Structures are given as structure tokens and as C-alpha cells.
Amino acid sequence: MPLLWAVGIGIVAGLIGRGSLAHLGQLRLHAPWLIGVALFIQLLIFPLGRAPLLPVGAAYLHLFSYTLLLLFIVLNRRYPEILVMGGGLLLNLIVIVANGGYMPASATALERAGLPEVASALRAGTARGNTILMGEGTRLNFLGDNLYLPAWVPLSSAFSIGDVVLGVGLALFLARRMRRG
Secondary structure, eight states: OHHHHHHHHHHHHHHHTTOOHHHHHTOOOSOTHHHHHHHHHHHHHOOTTSOOSOOTTHHHHHHHHHHHHHHHHHHTTTSHHHHHHHHHHHHHHHHHHHTTTOEEEOHHHHHHTTOHHHHHHHHHTOOOSSEEEOSTTOSOGGGSBOEEOOTTSTTOOEEOHHHHHHHHHHHHHHHHHHHHO
16 A cells, blocks of 8 residues: 555656656556556455455465566666666565565554554464465565554555565656656
């Protein structure tokens, strides 16, 4: 959900800088459909507070979705902001690979973000999807979902350092490319 904030910030910054959303449509991005397929996979495996739509093979599908996103980054590396997004994706992918295809999430961050039901499900081991509870057995916890937006912020959730880097790149891309096309 923090990425939705990045989209909003990028669009507002682009409009303040006298940009236009129409300029984004003029960009020559290679294989933008890769993003759509990756996001569709994420929607299938991400629990959103309940059981995922596709509970089987979530770890493999999670890794596959990130592979598609990285392929998009490589194909469009001529945009510096997309390379920043790629840095965030790599940070996330590192922790996901280190934990067998799952993103470790902090129960405390989830609770403070207003998602106590997700934290409870992770603690009880009943949550399915692309996240696991941080603990002694998880690796590279500092790269996991440790950060959070407070529950009073709309669309609050727990997120990672990689998500922050990805969000900065996304906001920069939208703001700059709305002005230049």
C-alpha cells in the first residue's frame, strides 16, 4: 500500500511541476505487460487480511512475479528512475530468496499499521500467502517488512526498506516523466 502513496505523491509532484498524465502515455516502455502479470500474481497470493485466492505454490509464484518485474527493469534501464525502482526490487528479492520465497513481516509493524488480524494469523501459523512471521529462523530481517504507516493513515500497512526505495523511484519516475514525456 505504500506504493499507492508513492504513485499519488509522484502524480501530485508532476502536476505541480506543470506536467501532464498524457505525457506518461507517450513513453516508449518495453513490455509493460510484465508489470500487469506480476501484479496479478501478487493479488492471487497476497492475503490482504484473509486467505489468498491461490494458496498453492505461493513461494514460487512470489519469486516468479519478482523475476517478471526485474525483467521489466532490465528492458527499460535507460530511465534512471526505473533503475532506482530496480534497486528496491533487488532488496526485496534478496530477503525473499533468503527466506524460501516469502517476505518476513514484523508482527509489531503489522499491529501498529492497524492489521492485528494479519499479525495474529502469522503468529498462529494459519496465514497463507507470500509472508511469514519474523523470528529466529528468518534471515535478513532488517530487509523485511519492519516499517509501517500508522493505522490512522489511509492505506496503512507494514513495508520494507526495498519498498521505500521502490516507492522513491516510482514517485520520481512519475513526477519527471509527466513533465518531459
